[in-house]
Structure formats: C-alpha cells, structure tokens
Amino acid sequence: MKTENMRDSELVKNCLQGDMEAYRQIMDKYTGKAMALAINILRNREDAEDVCQEAFISAYHNLDKFDLQGNFKNWFYTMIYNRCIDKIRKNKRFFQFFARVKSSQPLIQVNPEPTNPTSVCSLDKRYLQTLSPKERLALFLWAQDSFAGEEIAAILKCSPATARVHLYKARKKIKAVIGGENVEV
Amino acid sequence: MWKCKVANFxxxxxxxxxxxxxxxxxHIQTCSNCQSRxxxxxxxxxLxxxxxxxxNGKDFWPNVRHAIGEKQSPLKPALVYRWRWAFIATLTIGSILVGIWFSFTPTLQKSPEPTQKFHVNYIEIENKPVQVFYFKTQEENMFFVWAEKSEEGG
Structure with missing residues (x-):
C-alpha cells in the first residue's frame, strides 16, 4: 500500500513538472476504479462518465494542492464522490423542473427516470436504489477496496462513527433486500 | 437473543x-446473530x-488532454497564486488609505508676503466706487481698511 502511494506521489511529482505521460499513467490506473465508484453511486453510465471526466480534469488542475505524503486514491475518490453528489443534486433539480413542466404543459412528454441501471450489468442493480449515496459509497469502499471506517470517513468528510453507521445501514438494507425481508434501518 | 433485540431497538x-x-x-460487531443479518x-x-x-470502457484521455492543454503544467507559482486575492485586497486597501491620508493632510504652502495677501484697487458699494482708507496699526503686518460712501454729487 505504501509502495503504491509512493508510486502515485512520484507520478504526481512528474505531472507537476509538466510530464503529461505521467498523468496519463495515473488516469490509466484510476479510470476503472473511478468509473466503478461513480456508477455505483449514480447508477447511470453516462452520468458516471461525465463525472469521471470532470474529476480527472479538476484533479489535474488541483494537483499542486495534493499532499504528496497523502493517499492519492483517497484524495481522488473524495473528488469523485463530491462530483457525484453535485450530479445527483443537478439531476434532482432538472427532474423537478421537468415534472413541473410536464404538469403544466401536457404536450411535452419527458421520462424523468434515469437510464435503466440494469443495462450496465446483468445483475439486478435495483437493490442499490434502497441505499442513500453515502451508504452506497460506504458499501462500495468496504466491499471493493476493503476500506475501514476511518478511510470511508475521510472520503465522506464525516466522523468514523458516522461512516460505520452508514456502512452498517447499507449492509443491513442489502441483506434485507437479498433475503426478501422488509426491514427499515 | 434479547440483547440483539435491545441493540436493534x-x-x-x-x-x-x-x-x-x-x-x-x-454489540453488533461481535454478535454472530446480528452479523448474520x-x-x-x-x-x-x-450487487x-x-x-x-x-x-475497458471509455478512454477519457483525449478529452482530458484537450481540456487541460498540451504542455500546461499544473504547478502554479505557489505563493503568488495562492495569495493573489490577499495581494489584490492589500493593494486596494492600501491605495484607499493613501488616498484618504492625502485628502485630509493640509497642504503646506509657503506663507505669502503681507502685500500679496491683500491687494485692493477699489471697493464698490451699491455699484458705486467708495473711498478707501488704509490704516496702519502698531503692528507691522496689520492694516485696517476703511471704506466710505462718497457724498451725493461729490
């Protein structure tokens, strides 16, 4: 893990000296991870692609703010998560606007539902709809990257206690859905 | 089991x-019953x-490279860039303060000679020239000016 951090820091240093190839290597390394995180939070491939592209551009412009002793992955995940939350808010406002337009202008036919998430993967991703974005992030980081409460908290910008509670709720909801229970957490 | 119920409650x-x-x-972390849920x-x-x-999805590199420019280094001139607003604010406030200082400071000019202070050619009262008298006082630089209307027809 430390070696990985050191390698990331080395690439970032090279980027700061204007080495574009180093940034390409960073992108190659984190594209899959970033897409997986974004798509599991947003449940929409197009939105996830937008978020990732914006995050890569933003990360490049803010590389000088990255602490070279820190963890690039966590720093970049935080950026992705924040952009996902912005995207969710934008989409919410957009769909609320269209809902109003639809109610007043029946000639306009708009489907406010996001792209069917099942088109991304054969598994039924509707399970994830029962989770909040924070819970989805906590579950993703725990399941895919084996993150502990402290690391999840660093990305969510909350206390480790809160992060553990989000994770607990996510795991319980998922289990309830898988088991066919109807449990409120 | 009752502990699990209490914990959930x-x-x-x-x-x-x-x-x-x-x-x-x-409790939940260590309880096998709760963990099974x-x-x-x-x-x-x-899931x-x-x-x-x-x-192997979308390749972001072409768009990202286009957006960030060809050879642009992300490294900014750290001190100046990060504190640019502080510099601008300091310069603005400084300029305002200097302006205020100069506008309230009395201008120091050389005191003019007594003869330049007061020069009277004639005095008019009711659009008619009047007689003017100068009186010199004991003090060297002090004069009295006396104006007197002329007599009708005089």
Whole structure:
C-alpha cells in the first residue's frame, strides 16, 4: 500500500513538472476504479462518465494542492464522490423542473427516470436504489477496496462513527433486500 | 437473543450517530446473530458493478488532454497564486488609505508676503466706487481698511 502511494506521489511529482505521460499513467490506473465508484453511486453510465471526466480534469488542475505524503486514491475518490453528489443534486433539480413542466404543459412528454441501471450489468442493480449515496459509497469502499471506517470517513468528510453507521445501514438494507425481508434501518 | 433485540431497538430509537456507532461497535460487531443479518463482502460485491466490467470502457484521455492543454503544467507559482486575492485586497486597501491620508493632510504652502495677501484697487458699494482708507496699526503686518460712501454729487 505504501509502495503504491509512493508510486502515485512520484507520478504526481512528474505531472507537476509538466510530464503529461505521467498523468496519463495515473488516469490509466484510476479510470476503472473511478468509473466503478461513480456508477455505483449514480447508477447511470453516462452520468458516471461525465463525472469521471470532470474529476480527472479538476484533479489535474488541483494537483499542486495534493499532499504528496497523502493517499492519492483517497484524495481522488473524495473528488469523485463530491462530483457525484453535485450530479445527483443537478439531476434532482432538472427532474423537478421537468415534472413541473410536464404538469403544466401536457404536450411535452419527458421520462424523468434515469437510464435503466440494469443495462450496465446483468445483475439486478435495483437493490442499490434502497441505499442513500453515502451508504452506497460506504458499501462500495468496504466491499471493493476493503476500506475501514476511518478511510470511508475521510472520503465522506464525516466522523468514523458516522461512516460505520452508514456502512452498517447499507449492509443491513442489502441483506434485507437479498433475503426478501422488509426491514427499515 | 434479547440483547440483539435491545441493540436493534436502541439503534432505531436513538438516531444519534455516535450512539448508533456505540451500539454497532459494542454489540453488533461481535454478535454472530446480528452479523448474520448483515450482508457480507461477497454479497455486497455481487450487487455492485465491478471494476473489471468498466476497465475497458471509455478512454477519457483525449478529452482530458484537450481540456487541460498540451504542455500546461499544473504547478502554479505557489505563493503568488495562492495569495493573489490577499495581494489584490492589500493593494486596494492600501491605495484607499493613501488616498484618504492625502485628502485630509493640509497642504503646506509657503506663507505669502503681507502685500500679496491683500491687494485692493477699489471697493464698490451699491455699484458705486467708495473711498478707501488704509490704516496702519502698531503692528507691522496689520492694516485696517476703511471704506466710505462718497457724498451725493461729490
């Protein structure tokens, strides 16, 4: 893990000296991870692609703010998560606007539902709809990257206690859905 | 089993994150019965879209490279760039203060000679020239000026 951090820091240093190839290597390394995180939070491939592209551009412009002793992955995940939350808010406002337009202008036919998430993967991703974005992030980081409460908290910008509670709720909801229970957490 | 019920009840009843975390850490974390009610990693992974499916997806590099420019270094002139607003604000406030200082400072000019202070050619009262008298006082630089209307026809 430390070696990985050191390698990331080395690439970032090279980027700061204007080495574009180093940034390409960073992108190659984190594209899959970033897409997986974004798509599991947003449940929409197009939105996830937008978020990732914006995050890569933003990360490049803010590389000088990255602490070279820190963890690039966590720093970049935080950026992705924040952009996902912005995207969710934008989409919410957009769909609320269209809902109003639809109610007043029946000639306009708009489907406010996001792209069917099942088109991304054969598994039924509707399970994830029962989770909040924070819970989805906590579950993703725990399941895919084996993150502990402290690391999840660093990305969510909350206390480790809160992060553990989000994770607990996510795991319980998922289990309830898988088991066919109807449990409120 | 009753402990599990109490823990679940307390978790739902008290929606304070620190307390909920305490319940999780003190009981749920260590209780096999409660753990069986939580999804494990494999179950969670089966619902998440795996990274492997997305690894060979869209190549962001062309768009990102276009957006960030060809040879632009992200390194900014750190001190000046980060404190640019502070510099601008300091310069603005400084300029305002200097302006205020000069506008309130009395201009120091050389005192003119007594003869330049007061020069009277004639004085008019009611659009008619009047007689003017100068009186010199004991003091060297002090004069009295006396104006007197002329007599009608005079």
């Amino acid at each position: 307390l978790f739902k009843a008290v929606s304070i994150k620190i307390f909920q975390d305490y319940v999780v850490m003190s 939580l999804a494990n990693r494999e179950e969670a992974q089966s 998440l879209i795996p990274q492997a499916e997305l690894q």
